[in-house]
Amino acid sequence: MNNRDLLRLESLTQQKLLPQEELKHHISGKQQLTIGIIGSDPKEENRISLTPQGCELLIKNGNVVRMLTKAGKGASFDDVDYSEYGVDICSSLDEVFECQILVKMTPLDISEVQYLKKGQIIFSPLQLFLQSKDLIQKLQKKRVTCISFEYLQNDYNEYPIAQILxxxxxxxxxxxxxxxxxxxxxxxxxxxxxxxxxxxxxxxxxxxxxxxxxxxxxxxxxxxxxxxxxxxxxxxxxxxxxxxxxxxxxxxxxxxxxxxxxxxxxxxxxxxxxxxxxxxxxxxxxxxxxxxxxxxxxxxxxxxxxxxxxxxxxxxxxxxxxxxxxxxxxxxxxxVSRSASIALSNVLTSVLLGLSNSPSIANHIRYNIGFAEGVYIYNGVLTNQDVGQHLGLDYKGLDLLFPLL
Structure with missing residues (x-):
């Protein structure tokens, strides 16, 4: 938990808006994540969202990582580079889509939405001006949570992934x-x-x-x-x-x-x-x-x-x-797919480690302001004003879903 969020928790506790028991649970809570790495169309995208070294840190922290075979080929990472760090290499996309967390270097294709299950969390670029209304509505119907690379913030109100790229x-x-x-x-x-x-x-x-x-x-x-x-x-x-x-x-x-x-x-x-x-x-x-x-x-x-x-x-x-x-x-x-993948993975690994050290996604959204900024769909509810206005869709701010935000 960063200093900005700790100060916010302390302020809420002093105002008696957050019970001491809940604060203790938030700080000590931890969850095991199952993370699935989905590759992208090699004709359009050669980068990969997590490198073998990033996966190693996640696995050593008690998480499980799966990857579709050859997903890292475009960034010059072989399956063995991942497997030697403990990543499960899958031959079927169905196996990867069983994971609680899905990460991808491009937005999900409409053809991939059919594999999603209620409650899953997707990390990917939003690419707002290239986004389709149909895809957003299909994601909403699946009752998933989507986090945008472009909107994620750090302790300094910066956009680390957008900035490094x-x-x-x-x-x-x-x-x-x-x-x-x-x-x-x-x-x-x-x-x-x-x-x-x-x-x-x-x-x-x-x-x-x-x-x-x-x-x-x-x-x-x-x-x-x-x-x-x-x-x-x-x-x-x-x-x-x-x-x-x-x-x-x-x-x-x-x-x-x-x-x-x-x-x-x-x-x-x-x-x-x-x-x-x-x-x-x-x-x-x-x-x-x-x-x-x-x-x-x-x-x-x-x-x-x-x-x-x-x-x-x-x-x-x-x-x-x-x-x-x-x-x-x-x-x-x-x-420069390999260099770009390493730069992206450095940031995304840290974000996922922070999530795994929280008791739940809801808890993490509620008490981590920078992470909350990246959420544009929460359990099927569109929460991002930019997306709503651009595509003409109804949206509801996260502050209405999480009153303490």
Whole structure:
């Protein structure tokens, strides 16, 4: 239990809202979890939600972990890597779906919902803007509890899974841009960095997010000229303070954006999570870009931010439209599936250990604020306002189900 939650428990006890006996039970309670690792379609997703080392920690803490055979292959983890740490390797999906907890790197497919049982808990990305109303309603009918990777918070009100993957996304965006500017990918043959006697390439980044920061840091380190646009002066100031040097920033003034686009070699869309800015760059503005410029949309799971963006698979991630090279996938970190899996597993293992040290899922939701933020369906009840409003579904806040939240 973290300091923030302990302070909250102490406050509730002092107000006589929480009996001392219940507080003692919460601190000392523990449950054995059965955790099932479900693989994803290898054509779309190569990452795995838990690594063998993460499973080892969970098993040593008294939990049981099962995995469908070859689920870790895309991240270069073999079945034996898991089995030697005590993971039960299953040949049938039915065996994995018998587990109390299910973890997956992508949202459940509608075809998988039939395997679910009342009371099960699913950890996966929500991918709100790619989500379907039909899937959410089917999950509700199954009376399961769903926890979103994107909404889980830590002690510092941060989103650890979203943040670690955003850091990786930003760095990978520059790596992808470098590849697609080169002749090897039929690009313009432009070097992203700067060398003596040659002007450096120009990178324009839309949004001052975590992904933007790491993209700007990587591009600046190579010697590129970087321009970042956002609607918040505070976010721009923070980024300038962190990076400094070769970075220039601006509010989204149309004339300033048009001027930057005219000379840009690379444009990256990376708006912050839950950004109030409704940014959508129309085709008319995109025509300002020079032929062969590379456009990378890191906001595809939020609906994208360029009119020309089209969601593609990792096996066919790019396309040319009006002379521009677009790169638009669900999650660019799939390109480095092993590293991304390790980064994700480090966070998710800690979350699952915390859950196993609580007497029940209800107890854990009630007394762990950051964990509660990740819940979007509880026992079939939709509890997330964003999901409800986006899909036009009725929702009920967790504070109504758990009055002490």
């Amino acid at each position: 955003s850091e990786l996304s930003g760095m990978l965006a520059i790596q992808v841009a470098t590849n697609y500017l080169s002749n090897d990918c039929k690009g313009r043959g432009v070097f992203l960095g700067g060398i003596t006697g040659i002007s450096p390439a120009e990178v324009v980044i839309l949004g001052a997010s975590t992904a933007s920061e790491y993209a700007a840091r990587s591009a600046s380190a190579m010697g590129a000229t970087v321009k970042v646009f956002d609607d918040s002066v505070n976010r721009l100031r923070d980024m300038n303070t962190k990076i400094g040097g070769y970075l220039s920033t601006s509010i989204f003034y149309p004339q300033a954006l048009a001027k930057a686009f005219k000379s840009a070699d690379v444009v990256i869309g990376a708006l912050p999570k839950n950004s109030p800015l409704d940014l959508f760059i129309p085709e008319e503005t995109m025509r300002i870009l020079k032929q062969g410029a590379v456009v990378i949309d890191l906001n595809m799971m939020q609906g994208g931010c360029f009119e020309g963006s089209e969601l593609r698979s990792m096996h066919n991630p790019s396309y040319v439209k009006n002379g521009l090279v677009y790169y638009c996938v669900r999650d660019i970190t799939t390109r």
